[in-house]
Amino acid sequence: MLTELKREAYEANIALPKHGLINLTFGNASAIDRRKGIFAIKPSGVDYTALSPSDMVLVDLAGKKVEGDLKPSSDTPTHRRLYLGFKKIGGVVHTHSSHATAFAQAGVPVPIFGTTHADYFNGDIPITRKLTSVEIEDAYEWATGNVIIERFLADDLDPLDYPGVLVNRHAPFTWGPTVAKAVEVAVAVECIAHMAMMSLELAPRLKTIEPELLDKHFNRKHGPGASYGQK
Amino acid sequence: MLTELKREAYEANIALPKHGLINLTFGNASAIDRRKGIFAIKPSGVDYTALSPSDMVLVDLAGKKVEGDLKPSSDTPTHRRLYLGFKKIGGVVHTHSSHATAFAQAGVPVPIFGTTHADYFNGDIPITRKLTSVEIEDAYEWATGNVIIERFLADDLDPLDYPGVLVNRHAPFTWGPTVAKAVEVAVAVECIAHMAMMSLELAPRLKTIEPELLDKHFNRKHGPGASYGQK
Amino acid sequence: MLTELKREAYEANIALPKHGLINLTFGNASAIDRRKGIFAIKPSGVDYTALSPSDMVLVDLAGKKVEGDLKPSSDTPTHRRLYLGFKKIGGVVHTHSSHATAFAQAGVPVPIFGTTHADYFNGDIPITRKLTSVEIEDAYEWATGNVIIERFLADDLDPLDYPGVLVNRHAPFTWGPTVAKAVEVAVAVECIAHMAMMSLELAPRLKTIEPELLDKHFNRKHGPGASYGQK
Amino acid sequence: MLTELKREAYEANIALPKHGLINLTFGNASAIDRRKGIFAIKPSGVDYTALSPSDMVLVDLAGKKVEGDLKPSSDTPTHRRLYLGFKKIGGVVHTHSSHATAFAQAGVPVPIFGTTHADYFNGDIPITRKLTSVEIEDAYEWATGNVIIERFLADDLDPLDYPGVLVNRHAPFTWGPTVAKAVEVAVAVECIAHMAMMSLELAPRLKTIEPELLDKHFNRKHGPGASYGQK
Numbered sequence: 007m008l009t010e011l012k013r014e015a016y017e018a019n020i021a022l023p024k025h026g027l028i029n030l031t032f033g034n035a036s037a038i039d040r041r042k043g044i045f046a047i048k049p050s051g052v053d054y055t056a057l058s059p060s061d062m063v064l065v066d067l068a069g070k071k072v073e074g075d076l077k078p079s080s081d082t083p084t085h086r087r088l089y090l091g092f093k094k095i096g097g098v099v100h101t102h103s104s105h106a107t108a109f110a111q112a113g114v115p116v117p118i119f120g121t122t123h124a125d126y127f128n129g130d131i132p133i134t135r136k137l138t139s140v141e142i143e144d145a146y147e148w149a150t151g152n153v154i155i156e157r158f159l160a161d162d163l164d165p166l167d168y169p170g171v172l173v174n175r176h177a178p179f180t181w182g183p184t185v186a187k188a189v190e191v192a193v194a195v196e197c198i199a200h201m202a203m204m205s206l207e208l209a210p211r212l213k214t215i216e217p218e219l220l221d222k223h224f225n226r227k228h229g230p231g232a233s234y235g236q237k
Numbered sequence: 238m239l240t241e242l243k244r245e246a247y248e249a250n251i252a253l254p255k256h257g258l259i260n261l262t263f264g265n266a267s268a269i270d271r272r273k274g275i276f277a278i279k280p281s282g283v284d285y286t287a288l289s290p291s292d293m294v295l296v297d298l299a300g301k302k303v304e305g306d307l308k309p310s311s312d313t314p315t316h317r318r319l320y321l322g323f324k325k326i327g328g329v330v331h332t333h334s335s336h337a338t339a340f341a342q343a344g345v346p347v348p349i350f351g352t353t354h355a356d357y358f359n360g361d362i363p364i365t366r367k368l369t370s371v372e373i374e375d376a377y378e379w380a381t382g383n384v385i386i387e388r389f390l391a392d393d394l395d396p397l398d399y400p401g402v403l404v405n406r407h408a409p410f411t412w413g414p415t416v417a418k419a420v421e422v423a424v425a426v427e428c429i430a431h432m433a434m435m436s437l438e439l440a441p442r443l444k445t446i447e448p449e450l451l452d453k454h455f456n457r458k459h460g461p462g463a464s465y466g467q468k
Numbered sequence: 469m470l471t472e473l474k475r476e477a478y479e480a481n482i483a484l485p486k487h488g489l490i491n492l493t494f495g496n497a498s499a500i501d502r503r504k505g506i507f508a509i510k511p512s513g514v515d516y517t518a519l520s521p522s523d524m525v526l527v528d529l530a531g532k533k534v535e536g537d538l539k540p541s542s543d544t545p546t547h548r549r550l551y552l553g554f555k556k557i558g559g560v561v562h563t564h565s566s567h568a569t570a571f572a573q574a575g576v577p578v579p580i581f582g583t584t585h586a587d588y589f590n591g592d593i594p595i596t597r598k599l600t601s602v603e604i605e606d607a608y609e610w611a612t613g614n615v616i617i618e619r620f621l622a623d624d625l626d627p628l629d630y631p632g633v634l635v636n637r638h639a640p641f642t643w644g645p646t647v648a649k650a651v652e653v654a655v656a657v658e659c660i661a662h663m664a665m666m667s668l669e670l671a672p673r674l675k676t677i678e679p680e681l682l683d684k685h686f687n688r689k690h691g692p693g694a695s696y697g698q699k
Numbered sequence: 700m701l702t703e704l705k706r707e708a709y710e711a712n713i714a715l716p717k718h719g720l721i722n723l724t725f726g727n728a729s730a731i732d733r734r735k736g737i738f739a740i741k742p743s744g745v746d747y748t749a750l751s752p753s754d755m756v757l758v759d760l761a762g763k764k765v766e767g768d769l770k771p772s773s774d775t776p777t778h779r780r781l782y783l784g785f786k787k788i789g790g791v792v793h794t795h796s797s798h799a800t801a802f803a804q805a806g807v808p809v810p811i812f813g814t815t816h817a818d819y820f821n822g823d824i825p826i827t828r829k830l831t832s833v834e835i836e837d838a839y840e841w842a843t844g845n846v847i848i849e850r851f852l853a854d855d856l857d858p859l860d861y862p863g864v865l866v867n868r869h870a871p872f873t874w875g876p877t878v879a880k881a882v883e884v885a886v887a888v889e890c891i892a893h894m895a896m897m898s899l900e901l902a903p904r905l906k907t908i909e910p911e912l913l914d915k916h917f918n919r920k921h922g923p924g925a926s927y928g929q930k
Binding site for chain 3: 121122125131200205207208212218219222235
């Protein structure tokens with residue numbers, strides 16, 4: 007069932023350690039079939055080298071496992087919350103990549119300092135508020151999704167204009183029209199975070215990029231006027 | 238004799254350079270057979286590429302070599318002291334991994350800033366006091382084990398809640414129920430130290446993680462209510 | 469047509485990720501045939517692993533595509549502007565390599581602190597001014613080349629004495645008599661930027677290298693008295 | 700002639716990029732036959748991948764090339780000066796490894812903060828004074844050796860207790876009884892410099908290691924009481 011979806015999710019999961027985004031077993035990717043309302047996600051705590059496409063667990067949007075011998079990732083409720091809140095996304099990726107996680111732990115958004123960043127995000131990489139004690143106790147992974155959605159609603163951010171977020175004290179989540187694109191954004195987020203940290207070291211009061219340059223770069227790659235690549 | 242134990246110790250030792258934890262020949266791993274009171278440890282100063290399982294040296298808890306053609310690691314008395322002091326551990330790993338060693342040299346514990354850290358330690362990664370001149374002169378490697386035990390007794394820390402330590406001016410030691418788990422913690426310690434250093438750079442007065450979030454993550458992976466992985 | 473030129477440009481492009489200079493698909497290299505006034509450049513947004521020499525796009529100095537099935541790199545007008553402004557150069561390389569880009573984003577030239585730097589540049593690595601809103605709107609990539617040329621004219625810098633530049637808010641461009649040399653300089657720029665950042669961290673008020681030592685090293689490798697290598 | 704010596708020098712040279720110590724072609728190693736007064740050194744500016752043992756150039760202690768088709772490294776006079784000044788050394792290595800070079804550029808010795816450092820050096824890694832204009836003009840590479848010797852004479856340092864140095868504004872040189880040992884020290888110097896920089900970041904006023912601990916570690920590996928390894 008949904009063999010192609012499981013293969014896509016599998017490919018995304020094994021791409022994460024290849025891109026140096028995975029420390030230990032922290033990280034997971036999922037891909038959704040919107041028509042069926044089912045997503046394929048990595049099983050919990052399984053080593054990346056031991057994965058196969060058929061290990062992917064199928065879960066529906068009500069949170070019910072519909073296929074799979076293994077337990078799905080402990081972060082499954084966060085993925086599910088994102089698929090419910092962000093209707094246009096087709097894949098979600100979670101990593102603990104080092105530089106992005108350093109920002110998340112520090113409670114600091116990644117400021118947009120240059121064109122590399124502007125090619126992916128239409129502004130700073132946002133960061134959620136911290137979870138409350140009740141949220142942590144109650145349904146922690148679901149609440150993690152909630153604070154992400156809350157952050158986007160608060161500033162009316164389009165999840166395709168801001169294809170990722172830092173969860174406070176935790177680590178980044180990214181997404182995209184496809185899970186392959188969510189992997190690419192996860193690579194970009196780590197790279198952007200590293201460069202932003204170094205730019206701050208060189209110029210501690212550095213201001214963010216000028217709006218015209220941000221627009222230029224973001225729109226070269228997004229929207230109706232996109233001119234980048236072979237399209 | 239104890240072929241399986243020697244293989245486990247060997248696998249742990251050769252895993253260290255694969256994880257980028259070894260600078261030069263600094264580092265060693267051992268595994269204990271608690272029933273026999275014998276542990277298998279790396280020989281001293283031998284290059285990792287030249288090791289074989291049969292090179293592992295067997296030492297008993299009185300410090301007597303019971304099998305092996307080579308001299309055991311110069312850190313053997315530290316491993317022995319830890320096995321005697323921490324009854325529940327089955328393996329010990331020592332590295333000079335760069336970021337963790339930077340904290341050890343600076344005399345600074347690794348503060349717990351995020352969930353990656355909380356998945357492994359129930360608080361900051363502790364650091365020992367410095368050794369006295371007499372301790373250094375007398376039985377240096379044994380005394381190194383002593384100050385670790387002293388640090389844990391002082392704050393009544395459970396070695397399975399805090400599966401590692403920084404030895405002041407020196408480097409990290411980690412442990413676990415098995416030596417394979419001790420290797421995993423050694424990887425985590427290096428990664429956590431790196432991310433903590435960067436979070437401090439971004440937010441010099443950053444406070445440690447909120448207790449509820451620490452509890453949540455630590456208990457997801459440890460103790461009777463653990464929900465992570467395929468158990 | 470121009471098979472050898474396309475092969476040179478291709479070799480340069482695939483060398484970039486091998487040297488760790490490419491994050492994602494950011495980066496491109498081109499090589500010019502001065503007699504014909506035609507340069508070969510990477511196609512836009514194509515993955516480095518999928519490139520072949522015949523994918524290189526041929527463009528003339530008026531900006532017209534003269535051969536190739538694919539769209540040329542979106543940075544083509546910048547390359548063209550550089551070939552028009554710097555008559556002696558035979559190849560151009562653009563990367564978003566992490567440390568150099570951190571300086572570019574911060575708006576800070578890379579100060580010349582040691583002999584590694586002096587072997588490649590006859591002073592600090594220059595940085596352009598920011599582009600104006602009109603320049604960004606109008607012909608962004610061409611204007612990027614313009615501000616580079618403007619920077620070199622303002623201080624009467626010889627592009628072979630300063631074989632690279634940081635574009636403000638963006639990233640480095642390098643060049644040389646051949647595209648292979650431009651790749652080598654791109655590697656040097658990233659390495660020099662990394663070391664300069666660390667030297668600044670160790671000595672925040674560090675002055676630049678003494679003029680005699682700069683001259684000695686620069687002239688060992690450049691000009692009529694060059695003594696380095698097998699020439 | 701001296702086939703074995705050339706092989707040793709060759710092995711040392713190709714080990715440098717394997718250990719990540721070489722940026723571009725910066726770096727060279729030589730080994731001396733003290734009985735014959737001849738050393739084998741890397742040819743100038745040749746890529747490491749293209750080297751073979753027979754490319755090594757033989758030079759005598761008067762500076763005369765005694766065998767070889769290629770020009771010796773431009774740093775040959777520095778190696779020669781070191782062999783003349785330090786009678787007990789058998790090999791010399793020069794790199795521009797990133798962290799050590801950052802200290803050299805900043806004019807800062809690498810402070811001895813921990814036991815990793817103490818296993819190799821009996822104190823801080825020394826740094827030379829800057830060369831004068833006359834020294835730079837006159838016989839630059841020979842003068843580079845001179846300021847190293849001068850630094851060791853000034854504080855009566857034994858080159859086997861301090862098997863390396865930073866040349867101000869330039870980069871590290873290391874040495875040892877054999878060129879293989881000089882390579883090992885070059886690896887250690889880079890690693891020690893990296894960790895010292897991070898310890899300083901964590902504790903800007905950090906004092907150097909206590910003398911008793913320094914003695915203990917240095918003497919575990921050096922001198923008549925050495926207990927490390929299989930000796």
